[in-house]
Amino acid sequence: MFRTHDNWEKLVAAVIRREELWQLCHQHSRTSSLMSSLSSDFSSSFRSNLSFSNPNDRLSLPFQYLADISIDLSQEEKEPELVFFKDSPIEFGFEELLMAASYVLGEEIDTFKRTFVVCLRKYIKVVVKKFMIQSFAPNQLQQWIETIGSFNNENVAKSWGYGLCKGEMLCFYEYFPQGSIHAMLHRKPRVVLDCETRLSIAIGTAKGLARMHETFDGEFVHGNIKASNIFLNSHGCCLGDPTPGNFKISSYHPPEVSSGDKASQASDVYSFGVFLIELVSRRSPTQRFKNYVDWAREHYRDEWTFLVYDIEILKKISAKKHMFDMLQIAMCCVRNIPEERPIMNDVVDMLVKLL
Template identity: 25%
Template sequence: MFTYEELATATNGFSDANLIGQGGFGYVYRGIFVDGKEVAVKQLKVESRQGEREFKAEVEIISRLHHKHLVSLVGYCISETTRMLVYEFVPNNTLEFHLHGDGRPIMDWSTRMKIALGSAKGLAYLHEDCHPKIIHRDIKAANILLDFNFEAKVADFGLAKFSYDVNTHVSTRVMGTFGYLAPEYASSGKLMDKSDVFSFGVMILELITGHKPVGSSYKEDSLADWARPLLTKALDDGSFDCLADPKLGREYDHNEMVRMVACAAACVQLSARDRPRMSQIIRALEGDVSMSDLNDSASPEHSNIHSSHENSDIHTSQHNENTEESKRMVLDSQGYGASVEYSEPSTEYGSNPFISINESCSNQPGNETLSSSSNERSDQPGNRSGKDEEEQLKV
């Protein structure tokens, strides 16, 4: 536990020069302790209904999480006027910045594979090795931080929830980022680890295609809806031309592309019970198992990636209606990438890009370039906005 004075000193009095992020949650400052250790200090708004005892208990659980592919929480501070969380400093920005940032160098295929695998390992740890299980609830490219070796670290547990029973879901107010939201969660608030799996699948699609998860150019509702039939076709005929990021110039390993496409197809299925566990995704990405292992889900009912989704958890027409309304709200009022509480949308740090569209392939949703007036920094522990139920982690 840090004192307010220690964190004030580390951040030069929470000066504007040290401010590296802001949003619905509050502010993030870069800090340097007297021993030279760099940290990111998230100063939370004191609007939470969560009591001090609950805050301390949840921070205690999160602070015990240590994994190569998770951003570590190193401490916290509770004062009369504010609560603060102190994270390790990750120096090389976010996956969103490197993949979609205006004027960024092309990310090569091996780096994309490395980031996908690292992120999968971090998420699998939260789902399968933590007790209680932790559901992240806001997996997206902006919440994957990178070091200078492009090792991925899953960040921002600000929307996370505990699940004490592996066989049940958590009912909660819908929060997250449109384009990444699983359909069953967006429509009913039914949250489970497979909701994170869907979001991870969207992120894999970003790595494969180079496209953002939502844009005004999509005839379909989202990247996942646009890609779903193309994934099936690509797996059937072995051609990835209208899926693969054209900036790669076909410079990718064919077998690795097969594995990535198969994982994406499995993850973005409409039916939650048909999606694989994250440990299955890891094995598939590493090439340790056949692709059929992705169909062997945790539930008794096994899936088929090439199925028509007749047994989906929600009806396809209802899915389209829900996502169209959410998309309209985001495109009209927020812009790409914002984490929202759907009952009270708000803008987060770095979520005011403008999108330019240059369509080049009839099967592609458009080559979109992300530009932002703010300088996004990877040392921010992540972005979130909105209030949540009392059990929400304020991390």
């Protein structure tokens, strides 16, 4: 009981200190000394009393502090201009962004970017990705984000805009509170997914990718197809942003890309096939003890396909046929020879026929 009381006192003290720091941020200029004070105060007071496992705790950190953006708006520095695309549901200023509460999204820190969730006025949340411009070719990032902003499809995640700030680019995206398909498939407690839901997710993702492949005279390559970059939305699901050119090789990439070849639309098709296997099996391609595709292909050829399916599906006999058909489509997508893989419009047609 005494331990519980002590913890409660620590929690109350931390919350009070948080509010004091928040007022401090609004009453004083955003100087480097203030940010240094913030860092010291949070280290000695807030971090020692609260666990950061809960996103609601992490919302107490101002974005400028969390994202380590070194700019002093109290001096004569010009406030960076933020660019918003035509269909953006909200616009905000740079100062509002800096002082908004935020937390880091995801556990993995990418070499080229970091991702945050920022809570703006009226409890509107926006995903902010911070890129280091020096890691890319001149104007590459700006052309890339403007390309994403031009997409207008219910199965493609919307980009709201961007801003340039001292060698960094901040890109703004729609926030999906229901999370990614990766979280739905692999995190606990497990979410029950029936055959119809999985098929709907597959069709929505395929439609989004097919739409992207049609742009720029059929030359557009996504390069970032994976369960953690596919999100639930009001239309079922949508595909997240493509890679701007620099990416880490993952279990979703085909052999030719892993060997150093340039990503292509055919490699996107392969990655989608890996995602289909993951959707059917509920096994992550990053956690297999052997090659993920070879494992699925081996059981498919030997007609031991029930070893691939998620056990939840095996409980319903009527769903097995649909899952077998989805696995069959996946096998077409993950063919080793790129030229033998179908195009995404054909994949959409094959999946829709399963409805």
